[in-house]
Amino acid sequence: MGHPKDLHDIFENIVNTTEDFYLVCDRTGRILFVNLAMQDFLGLTSNDFDSCRISSIYNVIIDADHIKLAKLLDKISSNSSFQETLMFQKKNLIRAPLEISIRESAGNLYIHGNKYIAHLHRLQSKYNTEIKNAYRIYQRSLPDSLPTTETIQFAAYYRPAEDIGGDIYDVFKVNHGMLNDFFEQYVVFVCDVTGHGLDSAMLSLFAKETIQSYFDHKHFEGQTLSPKEILQYFVQEYLKEGYPEDYFVCMLLAVFDLKNEEFIYSSAGFQNPPLLIQHTTANLGIEELNCGGMPISSALDEIIMNYPEHVRSISPGMTFLFTTDGMPEQSVAGELYDSRMKQAFLTHAKENPDLIAEHLSNDFLAFSKLEKITDDITLVIAQLPLKE
Template sequence: MLLIVPPLHLNLILLELIYYLTLISFSNYRQKTKEEIAKMKQEQQDNFTKARQIHQNSLPDSLPEKADLSVAAFYQPAAELGGDYYNVFKVNHGSMNVFFEQYFIYMFDVSGHGIDSAMLSIFINNTIEDYFKLQHNEGEEVSPKRILEYIDTQYRAEGYPDDYLVCLLVGVLDLNNYEFTYSSSGFQFPFYKLSKDGNLNELDTGGLPISSSVDKSFIELEETTIEFKKNEMMFFTTDGLLEQTVEAGMYNNKLKDELTTLDYFHPAVLVENIRHDFFNVTGSEYGDDDITYLTIARLNSELKEWTIEEKKDDLNKKQQVISSYLSDFSTIPEELISTFEYLSDLIWQKTHHLSITTLADRDYFMISLSGVQKEINWQKIITENLNLSQLQNKGIKVFPCNKHGNKLYLFTHLN
């Protein structure tokens, strides 16, 4: 048998061809792998975005605003998702509602920042809702301690892993006798009650967090009742705000300054001041942990409300009525009235629906404008269309404040 051996240069060419084909194949494989990894990352990001939207949308769209009660809150997850949650709603006593005016207030912090924490947060929230659907009877006393015990029992029944911790505040504000009764578990720092004259008092917290790792026999829940007088405000926060590291140590050391130096005694102003100060000292609205704080004030004021529907004529008529009402206050600057008219016109063009609230306090006047659109950047609207520093120099404060950003506040002093 004759064996034909190719010339040496042909062998080299063959080897080079195999080498280049291998490189091309490897390059194609690597590119395909990169594309698959990028696709997987994008799908994961899309899932996080959807989960964040679900969690964000589960937060309350609006908070109570009455002549004698006003509520504002701030929520910012540290990562794509968070485990914090808050809510304030009126307790439904059914046919006995005529005898009651109670608001249930709760806030909690679930350990972690991922999908699992967000899902556990939804479970806690659903458990509270279930309590009022299944356990609460019309006209029955609402006991924060009993509600915490119910949450703890339901949590243990689910068999969650030991490494999860839930810190909870639940409370009932009774507007008939202006008492606040609350129970808490797991919070290391106190909450605060502040008065318009600058006094600051700590509200006790404590107790072990709800967790499968904590034996039920060690859980000792307490219930505290305090008086909530006119011109007082309560401030509640999860640990993320207080434990954030700043130059002076922890932000907790700086918080008291913000609580006692308010230019307007209103919850939205307190929320905005803390948000602004936190950004100034950290350079970011994001913290190392989820940041949630809730503030509730018992005001001594006159409140009026208007709703502007889709018709332009309705806007013009309501603007005239409101502007006339504002003109009755001789100390309100003309700039506030013109700013209100300009903003209401500008925002109505984008939302075609506005809810307007005015609040006359002894020392200041507030106007809020709320819209139904959640996709519009209201901060951008006022930044691009108003000279905020010039208005500030004239004693007018303007800022958006709520979870969607679709609520604006205008404040001015009544001298």
């Protein structure tokens, strides 16, 4: 352990190597120490202070700020810290505002500033504005309402882990133009991308726009609808964009074909199986449909990203639950929500989809309590009502 003089030299060397500004004074404003960065900011040298030409902090701020500083020095205490912006008078008569923080210790006042702080504040303000704008764009990309007819009804619940999320979903009826009388098909699209920040939200928007572009440019009236073909189209468009290899997209794309009484779907890395409850069976239970597969990523060879298509017959009295991994994998005291989610779904499956979504979201929030929600929460419910 060094002597006090040694420690003093060490600390002075440390504070003189930083770009932050430090000035130490007593309660009268008499300057005790000024580090090199502060000297450069003021356009002064150590000789200016050693000669006592500059002896007080009041000598380096403009006259109009003297009262402001005096009041600040008077009210500072050992258990408080204040931030204020003062206008400093440089040697070359240039005035420069500097945001400083002041803290008292052992009767001395430690003043700290940074010439970049104002720039950092501007950057932070700009970033916050961009996040708000991105949030508005992202929110507008989510459907305002979902289809509801006598033959099929949909509902959804979405909650991002942060301001904007990495999950996205959509439900829409396929337009067959003049052949609409011969078709009644509904697409359910649920997507979960890497992370849940701004870049994830932008990737989610790309996913939704790409699926929509398939129906705008690739699908024709009366054409057979294949979830597998749509996923392959997405893979090709995704690889063209050259996204980083550490980005992953997990996607479930399904079609309810009511005329043919079929549910057709493909899954790319979607690890949470769609859940199905059939109200007309004697033993009411949950059926887990096959899913999985490799996620979509530029780190994988395109030939590996080949997703099978599954077909399941459907009939009135069925309720489906689609969810990303955020809800079932939320953990509290080592317990996952997954089993409780299934029980809640089983309990309320005969109610209409809006009520089911409300019950599940309320139960999830009761389960997670004050725990931080670690991932985006997205669920979509589809129900084929029993005919009266």
